[in-house]
Amino acid sequence: MTITQDLIKNSKPHWDNYIKHEFVQKLANGTLELKNFQHYLMQDYIYLFHYSRAFALAMYKSDNFEQMEFSRQALNSILDEIQLHINYCKEFGIDEKSIHEQKESPACVAYTRYVLDCGLSGDLTQLYAAVIPCFLGYAKVADYITLNNLSVANNPYQSWIDMYSSKEYQEAANDATEFFEGLCKDLSKKQMGKIQDIFTTATRMEISFWQMGLDLS
Numbered sequence: 104m105t106i107t108q109d110l111i112k113n114s115k116p117h118w119d120n121y122i123k124h125e126f127v128q129k130l131a132n133g134t135l136e137l138k139n140f141q142h143y144l145m146q147d148y149i150y151l152f153h154y155s156r157a158f159a160l161a162m163y164k165s166d167n168f169e170q171m172e173f174s175r176q177a178l179n180s181i182l183d184e185i186q187l188h189i190n191y192c193k194e195f196g197i198d199e200k201s202i203h204e205q206k207e208s209p210a211c212v213a214y215t216r217y218v219l220d221c222g223l224s225g226d227l228t229q230l231y232a233a234v235i236p237c238f239l240g241y242a243k244v245a246d247y248i249t250l251n252n253l254s255v256a257n258n259p260y261q262s263w264i265d266m267y268s269s270k271e272y273q274e275a276a277n278d279a280t281e282f283f284e285g286l287c288k289d290l291s292k293k294q295m296g297k298i299q300d301i302f303t304t305a306t307r308m309e310i311s312f313w314q315m316g317l318d319l320s
């Protein structure tokens with residue numbers, strides 16, 4: 104069992120509640136109301152802003168150029184994706200002005216500032232423990248939908264599913280996971296306890312993020 108498989112196992116049942124959340128089920132079967140998806144998408148824009156800050160912090164927390172290069176590439180690809188995200192929002196009837204004018208939801212504040220705090224008060228490995236549930240989790244959500252054939256014909260959210268099932272996203276998630284496992288490999292049992300705690304907390308934050316989409320909170 105890999106380090107990440109072990110972290111996932113120990114974070115159950117939260118991990119399963121994240122991957123199979125009601126928001127995911129509705130997105131897969133096409134019954135998610137547009138207003139819920141729009142709210143989620145708009146908040147995800149803010150989320151991705153702070154997530155980018157987390158990778159900038161990861162560069163600062165790096166011990167060598169190799170580590171710095173990994174986070175630089177991850178940051179570059181998120182920054183490229185932001186424009187795609189804005190275009191994607193437009194397809195779902197959200198204009199750029201309302202994205203910028205919206206208020207950040209409590210779930211988004213809690214999650215993103217938690218991730219940043221892990222990096223500010225901890226080291227690079229702790230910061231990656233907080234971002235891996237996000238990076239890898241969405242690849243697993245897409246796998247869960249596609250491998251179980253949960254998506255329906257003419258699903259309005261198919262492009263979202265396709266984006267996270269894409270070879271590019273899946274490879275990026277695997278690369279980040281491998282990088283994270285490299286950072287963990289010489290940690291003591293006590294240090295791994297802290298990593299588990301962060302990983303599980305970030306997983307619980309992902310559940311709250313889906314719930315925010317459903318509750319329009």
Ligand SMILES: Cc1ncc(CN)c(N)n1
Pocket residue numbers: 147150151237238241309312
């Ligand atoms: C909340 C959240 N978690 C994960 C992802 C996928 N990187 C995302 N866009 N937003």
